Amino acid sequence: MSVKLGLLALLDEQPMYGYQLHTTFKERTGGTWPLNIGQIYTTLSRLERDGLVDAAGDDGDGHQIYALTDAGRVELQRWFATPVARADRPRDELAIKLSLALSVAGVDVREVVQAQRTATLRDLQDLTRQKFHAGEDDLAWLLALDSLIFQAEAEVRWLDSCEERLLNNQAFKNGVRR
Amino acid sequence: MTLLSLQNVSRVHGHGATAVTALDAVTLSVEPGELVAVMGPSGSGKSTLLNLAGGLDAPTSGTVSVDGVNLGELSTRAVAALRRRSIGYVFQDLNLLPALTAAENVSLPRELDGVGLRAAKAEALATLERFGLADVADRFPDDLSGGQQQRVAIARAFIGARRLLLADEPTGALDTTTGESVLRLMREQCEGGAAAVLVTHESRHAAWADRVVFLRDGRVVDEAVNEPRTPNGDAMVSGGRP
Helix, strand or coil: CCHHHHHHHHHHHCCEEHHHHHHHHHHHHCCCCCCCHHHHHHHHHHHHHCCCEEEEEECCCCCEEEEECHHHHHHHHHHHHCCCCHHHCCCCHHHHHHHHHCCCCCCCHHHHHHHHHHHHHHHHHHHHHHHHHCCCCCHHHHHHHHHHHHHHHHHHHHHHHHHHHHHCCHHHHCCCCC | CCCEEEEEEEEEECCHHHCEEEEEEEEEEECCCCEEEEECCCCCCHHHHHHHHCCCCCCCEEEEEECCEEHHHCCHHHHHHHHHHHEEEECCCCCCCCCCCHHHHHHHHHHHCCCCHHHHHHHHHHHHHHCCCHHHCCCCHHHCCHHHHHHHHHHHHCCCCCCEEEEECCCCCCCHHHHHHHHHHHHHHHHCCCEEEEECCCHHHHCCCCEEEEEECCEEEEEEECCCCCCCCCCCCCCCCC
16 A cells, blocks of 8 residues: 555545644554655655645645645545555565574474464554553544454464474474474 | 462373373462463463362372362362362453353352351352442343453452462453453452462463463473563553564
């Protein structure tokens, strides 16, 4: 995903100026995606160049207001209609680390698994604590938190399954490395 | 005072060459206000730990204390009485007696304790009210949703002077949102000074706890402690890996 699509989505609600977009973006994503104000302005000028937003005057206090164009709306709808490809995600360092740990002498893979599980569980505890304190109606934030919670949970489940696979593997139990 | 304390507790089944160690020198304290989760693969000793903590089983060695009382020094009858007065249980299912209403289910432990029927009923209604369940008081378990049944079971777990809840996969049969409401209720009780031990194999549920204890082959191998790393409501840590 790009900053571009995030801004288009926010401008679909109402025209806004740069700083307002910055604040709203932060609120909606709960700070999970830190952006600086400079990125917002750079993106806005690119969107304007591409005809996806229009400068729509100022708000009376000297703030330049931006509004979504029809082309911008089409672009936004196309995004919502297209599933996110998993292949676009960066390499998973943890998966690579565990695979490599199998062949490095002196590394106990089960300990690597357990240390990771504890660390991920602590992240999960942090996220759950934030959910416990979040307002019931803060839906955007709750959805963002749930996404992070389920991702962390998936990682722990995968680690559990790694451990099971190791324990059930005769060669691993016999200390054969590969 | 520490609500639950296991000191160097072991549980061995059988003797000699066929002996199986279900729990091996486990030490664990649960203070008022704490929610502690126990995780581990099947056969790691989670349920054994819970049974010992609740006085449903006795350790081969070590001591188990509830509310400062060493269970090993009590008669079977006295353990049963202490269990009734001090400990509440919630399991995955079959928590409520189907022939009794929600209120009757909640008042039952008090009646068994010798409290008069009317007083026990009043206590049960007050407890259900406190848990936001007053409207289901006169309904039978079969007429309640799975989530409502679990919440009634949690209300019962805290009737009278009970402040220690032992829960074994209490959200196992529930959907995500309903399961979460049950965990939220447990969390709220703990924030109010109660304590709970939650056995679960789901990390998402264990994450509601202040501490997560990992068991493997009957031993505690690690612990995740939830120390606030970000202020409440503040921008959160990234869930992604750098």
